Amino acid sequence: MSQITREKMEYDVVIVGAGPAGLSAAIRLKQLDADLSVVVLEKGSEVGAHILSGAVLDPSGLDALLPDWRSMGAPIKTLVQEDNFYMLGPAGQIRIPNFPMPPLMNNHGNYIVSMANVCRWMAGVAEGLGVEIFPGMSCSELVFDGDRVAGVVAGEFGRDPATGEPGAGYEPGMELLGKYVFLSEGVRGSLAKQVIDRYQLSKGHCPQKYGLGMKEIWEIDPAKHKLGTVTHTMGWPLGKNAGGGSFIYHLENNQVYVGFVVHLNYENPHLYPYMEFQRFKHHPMVADLLAGGKRVAYGARAISEGGWQSMPKMVAPGVALLGCSVGMVNVPRIKGNHNAMLSGKAAAEAAHAAIKAGRQGDELAAYESEVRGGAIGRDLKKVRNVKPLWSKYGLVASLMGGGLDMWTNTLGFSLFGTLKHGKSDAAATGLAKDFAPIDYPKPDGKLSFDRLTNVAYSFTNHDEAQPAHLKLKDPSIPIAVNLPKYAEPAQRYCPAGVYEVVAEEGKDPRFVINFQNCVHCKTCDIKDPSQNIVWTTPQGAGGPNYPNM
Numbered sequence: 001m002s003q004i005t006r007e008k009m010e011y012d013v014v015i016v017g018a019g020p021a022g023l024s025a026a027i028r029l030k031q032l033d034a035d036l037s038v039v040v041l042e043k044g045s046e047v048g049a050h051i052l053s054g055a056v057l058d059p060s061g062l063d064a065l066l067p068d069w070r071s072m073g074a075p076i077k078t079l080v081q082e083d084n085f086y087m088l089g090p091a092g093q094i095r096i097p098n099f100p101m102p103p104l105m106n107n108h109g110n111y112i113v114s115m116a117n118v119c120r121w122m123a124g125v126a127e128g129l130g131v132e133i134f135p136g137m138s139c140s141e142l143v144f145d146g147d148r149v150a151g152v153v154a155g156e157f158g159r160d161p162a163t164g165e166p167g168a169g170y171e172p173g174m175e176l177l178g179k180y181v182f183l184s185e186g187v188r189g190s191l192a193k194q195v196i197d198r199y200q201l202s203k204g205h206c207p208q209k210y211g212l213g214m215k216e217i218w219e220i221d222p223a224k225h226k227l228g229t230v231t232h233t234m235g236w237p238l239g240k241n242a243g244g245g246s247f248i249y250h251l252e253n254n255q256v257y258v259g260f261v262v263h264l265n266y267e268n269p270h271l272y273p274y275m276e277f278q279r280f281k282h283h284p285m286v287a288d289l290l291a292g293g294k295r296v297a298y299g300a301r302a303i304s305e306g307g308w309q310s311m312p313k314m315v316a317p318g319v320a321l322l323g324c325s326v327g328m329v330n331v332p333r334i335k336g337n338h339n340a341m342l343s344g345k346a347a348a349e350a351a352h353a354a355i356k357a358g359r360q361g362d363e364l365a366a367y368e369s370e371v372r373g374g375a376i377g378r379d380l381k382k383v384r385n386v387k388p389l390w391s392k393y394g395l396v397a398s399l400m401g402g403g404l405d406m407w408t409n410t411l412g413f414s415l416f417g418t419l420k421h422g423k424s425d426a427a428a429t430g431l432a433k434d435f436a437p438i439d440y441p442k443p444d445g446k447l448s449f450d451r452l453t454n455v456a457y458s459f460t461n462h463d464e465a466q467p468a469h470l471k472l473k474d475p476s477i478p479i480a481v482n483l484p485k486y487a488e489p490a491q492r493y494c495p496a497g498v499y500e501v502v503a504e505e506g507k508d509p510r511f512v513i514n515f516q517n518c519v520h521c522k523t524c525d526i527k528d529p530s531q532n533i534v535w536t537t538p539q540g541a542g543g544p545n546y547p548n549m
């Protein structure tokens with residue numbers, strides 16, 4: 001490969017990813033010292049284009065960062081009015097009363113928001129403070145200076161689709177160098193993954209665990225819309241096939257967010273998470289709510305679920321991992337945005353103190369101490385046993401044992417100590433021969449939709465004149481190994497229908513990657529049982545174009 005020369009730009013802090021973690025870090029740095037130079041690089045076509053969250057927002061992160069946010073025009077208006085929790089069976093549901101739930105599960109004082117819109121607003125606040133924000137800039141490589149991370153390469157365009165080498169009209173992009181680099185790429189960050197591997201940051205911690213979250217926005221009959229209502233369900237249709245559940249949030253303009261999460265440690269490789277989501281909408285309670293409405297957007301994103309036990313070391317020379325690049329979701333609450341914001345604030349404070357003291361390129365140990373010992377650590381530690389109990393003993397045991405443990409943790413002790421997570425989600429996948437295939441009903445086109453029709457509502461787009469950003473370490477594995485052993489589950493776990501096994505008569509089956517459809521959820525990088533798929537950044541601005549996700 002030819003040597004590539006790039007222009008360099010130097011900053012005090014380079015931030016990768018304009019999610020709540022990265023934007024909070026940028027805002028806090030400028031609050032502390034307006035003279036610091038701070039740049040935020042975002043792969044989406046605009047800030048918010050790749051943001052997919054629930055979202056019920058616990059405002060504690062924003063309160064700490066911008067105490068006056070209520071008078072600053074934030075798109076955070078809908079207070080939660082009603083909290084419902086149901087256990088579903090195929091034809092009915094049982095309401096679980098709120099009183100046995102520990103107080104931390106209560107949504108009182110929380111808001112139903114579009115995090116994409118909250119991020120757009122936060123970007124405006126950051127720019128007002130002098131932060132430079134560049135959307136459409138995929139950060140594709142780390143830049144090292146000796147053993148320290150010194151920056152990133154962003155904005156490379158025009159590699160040849162066939163060879164991967166610089167093609168006609170090639171733009172090498174730039175090296176953006178910083179005294180410190182913050183990786184706030186969200187769950188399964190592609191650069192964060194390299195940093196975790198290179199510096200062995202996961203050593204001594206449990207493997208990270210994940211779920212796949214799929215979400216649709218519906219406009220529904222105003223007579224059925226109840227602004228501020230939050231509903232969560234468990235049980236049907238997943239049953240014993242996988243852990244997970246749904247959320248339904250009533251936001252402004254007669255819209256509802258309908259979402260479904262499937263824990264990615266499922267064993268049956270025949271499971272089809274997207275079809276479980278579609279089937280869920282046919283439950284009478286959900287079908288009645290959506291009847292006569294229309295789906296206006298669709299998307300998917302993995303969610304980190306390992307919590308306290310799975311947080312890797314989060315600093316290495318010159319670099320810090322923020323938010324869900326570490327994995328800061330409180331799983332029973334399905335909330336990570338507040339912790340992402342708090343982590344951005346903590347990283348900014350540590351970097352500011354270091355730069356003021358004349359340091360650069362070292363480990364920001366103060367940031368890690370604050371995350372583990374401060375509000376984020378307290379939030380995650382209390383709920384650390386819920387996910388391992390669920391994985392080991394199933395839903396009912398986790399509700400009872402995990403619920404009791406959350407209560408006792410509120411009082412300062414745990415019944416179980418710290419339970420460990422088992423295998424990685426990839427390693428949890430069982431052999432196809434040991435499980436029965438699952439028969440999914442055909443989507444009806446009214447409540448449920450086939451995958452490709454829905455993907456059109458993610459508004460995803462990738463220029464075809466580039467190499468596929470989904471790389472196979474060994475191109476033979478999908479057909480030679482994954483197909484016979486696991487019935488090649490990529491065909492089913494990808495919520496955008498990117499992977500196909502094409503079997504034409506008289507020919508050997510082929511593995512096809514329709515990378516143009518990818519919605520950047522990262523599930524393939526997580527769940528491929530052979531760990532053969534590597535998600536890399538496509539050219540900037542490629543990917544979904546989410547509206548108010």
Ligand SMILES: Cc1cc2nc3c(=O)[nH]c(=O)nc-3n(C[C@H](O)[C@H](O)[C@H](O)COP(=O)(O)OP(=O)(O)OC[C@H]3O[C@@H](n4cnc5c(N)ncnc54)[C@H](O)[C@@H]3O)c2cc1C
Pocket residue numbers: 016017018019020021022041042043044048050051052053054055056057058137138139140184185186187189190191212213214215259261301302303322323324325328329334335336337338340537
């Ligand atoms: C279905 C679902 C429901 C959820 N519900 C809730 C909820 O109700 N409440 C709650 O609090 N939390 C919820 N969460 C969790 C919450 O969304 C995350 O905790 C939060 O998004 C983490 O913020 P972040 O800033 O770390 O990452 P993200 O929000 O993922 O932002 C990362 C940003 O970095 C960009 N990026 C990534 N890699 C690169 C790169 N190499 N170059 C340039 N840009 C890059 C991405 O495009 C993205 O814009 C939910 C998550 C999911 C998936």
Ligand code: SF4
Pocket residue numbers: 470493494495496497498517518519520521522523524525535
């Ligand atoms: S190709 Fe991978 S990252 Fe893209 S949508 Fe499919 S599973 Fe998600």
